[in-house]
Amino acid sequence: MKTKLQISLDRSDRRILDELQRDGALSAAEVAAKLGLSTTTCWRRIQQLEESGVIKQRVALLDREALGLDVMVYVNVRLSTQGRDALAQFEKAIRDRPEVLDCCTLTGEWDFCLRIVTHDMKEYEAFFLDHLSKIPNVQSVNSSIVVTVIKESTVLPLARAKALIRKGDSYEAVWLGSRCSPGCDLGPSHVGRRFRFLFRRRSRHVWCPGR
Secondary structure, three states: OOOOEEEOOOHHHHHHHHHHHHOOOOOHHHHHHHHOOOHHHHHHHHHHHHHHOOOOOOOOOOOOOOOOOOEEEEEEEEEOOOOHHHHHHHHHHHHOOOOEEEEEEOOOOOOEEEEEEEOOHHHHHHHHHHOHHHOOOEEEEEEEEOOOOOOOOOOOOOOOOEEEEEEOOEEEEEEOOOOOOOOOOOOOOEEOOOOEEOOOOEOEOOOOOOO
């Protein structure tokens, strides 16, 4: 069992994260110079952020159009049954497909939303006919081709970071921000499939939604 690890993000942590999510190739010394921190302090903070899982990995962001991947499609999928086995079967069938960049479960009319990139429409058609449509329990598919990308970013908003407590794949999140007003009740926790976010009053380290 993994050791329980707590990370409290302060202003310096948020500034470090903002620099690294904009340019992951920066060294600890370069980040320190930008932020006016000592190299040792900055390196230690980055190590802690990596070990805690706040920094998942550092990657190079590629230009898909420069690589000839000119077609991007958002695909909504509805299954004929929404049982656990059917959902797991679909997830397994789609998880390792290289043309599928994102796959999310949805509330409402559709069960899944996929973001897919291909070189051209013939390649997408082949993916649809040879793979997607043959996955068991797929009842209907709605494809929307992207015409123009207005905004595409991997930069997360860090104005209100949070304190994280991690144990395995479970997270308890306590938002950092202004003090709750008297009588504020943040309500019960929301438990998701992989991550558990628990919002609770903790002196001035709790942000009240809507305030």
